[in-house]
Amino acid sequence: MKIYNTNQIKNIAIIGNSGSGKTSLAEAILFNSGVIDRLGDVNDKNTVSDYRDIEHENGISVTTTVLHSEWNKNKINIIDAPGADDFVGNINTAIQVSDLSLLLINAQNGVEVGTEIQLRNLEKYNKPFIVVINQLDNDKANFASSIEALKNSVGGNLILAQYPVETGENFNGIIDIITMKMIKFTDKGGKPEIVDIPDNEKDRAEELKNELIEKAAEGDDGLMELFFENETLTEDEMRKGITEGLIQRGMFPVFCISAKKNYGVTRLLDFISNVVPTPDQVPNLPTIDGSDVKIDPNGPASIFVFKTSVEEHVGEINYFKVMSGTISEGMDLINMNKQAKERLSQLFVVAGKNRTKVEKLVAGDFGATVKLKSTKTNHTLNASGTNWVFKDIEIPEPKYRTAIKPINEGDDEKLGEALDRIHQEDLSITVEYSKELKQIIVSGQGEYHLNIMKWYLDNLFKIDTEFLPPKIPYRETITKVAQADYRHKKQSGGAGQFGEVHMIIEPYVEGKADPSMFKIDGKEYKLSIRDKQEYDLDWGGKLIYYNCIVGGSIDARFLPAILKGIMEKMEEGPLTGSYARDIRVFIYDGKMHPVDSNEISFKLAGRNAFSMAFKNAGPKILEPIYDVEVFVPSDRMGDVMSDLQGRRAVVQGMSSEKGFEKISAKVPLAELGKYSTVLSSITGGKAMYSMKFAEYGQVPGDLQAELLKAYEKEQEEN
Ligand SMILES: Nc1nc2c(ncn2[C@@H]2O[C@H](COP(=O)(O)OP(=O)(O)OP(=O)(O)O)[C@@H](O)[C@H]2O)c(=O)[nH]1
Ligand SMILES: [Mg+2]
Structure with a gap:
């Protein structure tokens, strides 16, 4: 296998709405560059990228696939990302690790919800991209409306580098504005003919050329001067300007293809190899301490693992990007996250499940290795003497949760191990063994995401499991001050027991001053505070414990025991057995027996x-409330709003953004159970949302009554 230099490497992510044709494009790229000699088809389940059984069964990509090919002496590394929003964790990885994305648009649909989500992420991570309009051979393809919708989303930096002469059945010619030629296709797979632009297209092409040149000049002062002097740029100057424009996100050029017919793909590859920036021309991934790592083949060796997966017959594979230096087979590195030695005993470049051994890889390149002992996704491995640690790839907050349980109790441990492995391969699936809820809670991006996870459990790990409704982590608290005395006394047989405690409890509110007296039911209680301890509870909220004992009515040595008793009750709240929080307790009197x-x-x-005091203190059940943001096309706004109202949502604000309405609302977790599925069905899959824990809020009275009753019943049954 050839060794490529940093300036011969292009790292590309293929992203886009689900079904836009990403895997088909990846296949066409591999075919054109000779990696494969037969063009596979996702419908025939024989593409290099969608090689997994689960992808064949579902007909979609479920995870990223790393591929590589060579074009014009450049190594083009490709990450074929999935499209469905359920896999946004993987999509985000592809965007962040690559240097530029191809944003695929299905010309039948134009800008879709996935396109919007991915545009947002490209912006968030400040990543360059090229727009690739695919499926132009489709009868319903509409180039003009796709471009219009894109202009709406992306703005004036969208610039046509190509346009199709016709679309649908007659899609067989592309006008290329950079070369000012027409690319003509005769039949599937055949080499295109390069001809002059027909007369009736010349004016439009000229006009677009001027726009392109002007845009290309914008990114570089020198080019701008040349442009003013000569009123044009040479082809080389224009290329340089476009590279700069891409890097600065000052230009998003549009290309035209049919991935299925393999039309336009070789021209796209020319552009990638000639114009797209190399890894050293764009910012590297950020490090934890902010140090800037140069993509330099002569620097100290450093790699960053962006994907870990388990493959049949090989076991665990780690996919990485070389962040600095040159690595070679047999090299020893240090895993900075685990402080453990690792040996790169074998290096590979990969194309789906096919691996080719390679001796060396230079800074900027992608590779894979096996048999590492403690290395997982997000780990940095360095040559000794370097302290860089790259930041974890950002993944979105989970927004769909379910409880899971093995059908056979004996499978508990096996399930734990399987879930751990699933999490390692897809960090956007999280697993929590909730002592509080007595459930295993798995969270992900949507119902589909977790169904795919279950497929792995069924088919790969062979563990029968069932999903159960996840319980809600309720909390209990009080709303007013209350007082109680309790005497514990036991004198039957052996040694006796005696302890009497007088206490006052009241709600904890941040910043509230310490009291000197309380008036409860007409009676005054004067307090002199001798000591105060503040506890941050493991389950959130606070307990403040005041010692106000005067005259030694209780020995100080018994105070920890009293606190222990209170804590026990807080862990299993008096109302429903949920954790209690945010309470101040004053121990002011009591009695001892000698x-x-x-x-x-x-x-x-x-x-x-x-x-006792708790029950008299206006006790309330609290529930977790989430900040939810929904993006919805304006015409579906009404349906989404009325559905939200049925979920006890409190709308905080609404705004319009690029053809979408954004609704911000506070919604109780208990009402978000199947939200991802319902939202998708009421908007025809056109809306998106995110959710993040906000705070605990009181449940309404009727719900509190229901919860109390349910707990009572449960207690009786036990
Ligand atoms: N007519 C036509 N169909 C296409 C084209 N490209 C892809 N398709 C079809 O679109 C469907 C989806 O193609 P994929 O390549 O799996 O799309 P994808 O973007 O990888 O899909 P996900 O990864 O599941 O999001 C398949 O039926 C393809 O045959 C194209 O250029 N023209
Ligand atoms: Mg795909």
């Missing part, structure tokens, strides 16, 4: 006094 008082007695007295 012989029978001990820690157990005070623990029980504290626990019961707390429980």
Whole structure:
């Protein structure tokens, strides 16, 4: 296998709405560059990229596939990303790790919801992209309306580098504005003919050429001067300007193809190899300490692992990008995240499941290795003496959760291991063993995402499981001040037990001053605070514990035992057994017995006094509330709003953004159960949303009554 220099490498992600033709384009690229000698078809389940059983069964890509090919002496590394929003974790990885994305548009549909999401991510990560209009051979292809919609989303930096003479059945000619030639196709796979632009297209082509040249000049002062002097640019100057324009995101050129017919793909490859920036021309991935790592083949060796997967017959494979230096087979590196030594015993370049051994890889290149001991996605491996650690690839917050349980109880451990592996391969699936809910909660991007996960459990790990409705992590708190005394006394047989505790509890509010007295039911309680301890509870919120004992009515040595009793009750709240939070407790009096008082007695007295006071303190159940943002095309706004109202949503704001309405709302988690599925069905898959934990809020009275009743019933049954 040839060794490529940094300036011969192009790292491309293929992204776009689901079904836009990404995998078909990847296949056509491999075919044209001679990696394969037969053009596969996703419908025949024989493409290099969609090689997994699960992809054949579902007819879609479910994860990223790394591929490489050579064109004009350049190595083109490709990440074929999935399209469905459920896999946005993988899509984001592809965008962040590559140097430029091809944003595929299905010419029948123009800008779709996935296009919008991915445009947002490209902007967020400040990444360059080229727009590739695909499926122009389709009868319903509409180039003009696709461009119009794109202009709406992307703005004036969208610039035509090509346009089709006709679309649909007669799509067989592309006018190329950079070369000012027409590319003509005769039949599938045949080499295109390069001919002069027909007379009736010349005016339009000239006009577009001027726009392109002007845009190309914008990115570089020197070019701008030349442009003013000569009123044009040479082809080389224009190329330089476009490269600069791409890097600065000052220009998003549009190309035209039919991936299925393999039309326009070789011209796109020419452009990629001639004009697209090399890895050293764009910003490298960020490091934790902010140090700027140069993509330099002569620098110290450093690689960043962006994907870990388990493949049949090989085991675990780590896919990486060389961030600095040159790495070679047999090299020893240090895993900076685990502080462990690793040996790169074998290096590969990959095309789907096919691996080719390679001796060396230089900065900027993609490769893969096997048999690492402790390395996983997001780890940095360096030659000794370098402290760089690259930041984790950002992945979105989960927005769909379910509980899962093995059908056979004996499979508990096996399921745990399988879920861990699934998480390692797709970090956007998270697994939580909730002691509180007594459930295993798996979270991901949508119902489909988790169904795909279950497919792995069924087919790969052979573990029968079932999904159950996930419980809601409710909390309990109080709304007013209350007082209680409790005497624990036991004198039957052996040693006796005695402890008496008097306490006042009140809601904790941040910043509230310490009180000196309370008035409860007409009675005054004067307090002198001797000590105060503040506890941040593991489950969120606070407990403030005040010692206000005067005259030694309880020994200070019993205070920890009382606290222990209170904590026990807070862990299993008096109302529904949920965690309690945000309470101030004042121990102001009590009694001891010279012989029978001990820690157990005070623990029980504290626990019961707390429980009694709690019930008189206007107790409330709290539920998790999420900040939800929904993006919806204007014509579906009404349906989405009325659905949200049925979910107890409190709308915080609305705004219009690039043809979409953005609704911000606070919605209880309990009402978001199948939201991703419902939203998709009421908007025909045209809306998108994100959610993030915001705060705990009181549940409405009727729901509180229901929850209390359910808990009571559960207690009786137990
Ligand atoms: N007519 C026509 N169909 C195409 C073209 N490109 C792709 N298709 C079809 O579109 C469908 C989806 O193609 P894929 O290549 O799997 O699309 P994708 O973007 O990789 O899909 P996901 O990865 O699942 O999001 C398949 O039926 C393809 O045959 C094209 O240029 N013309
Ligand atoms: Mg695909």
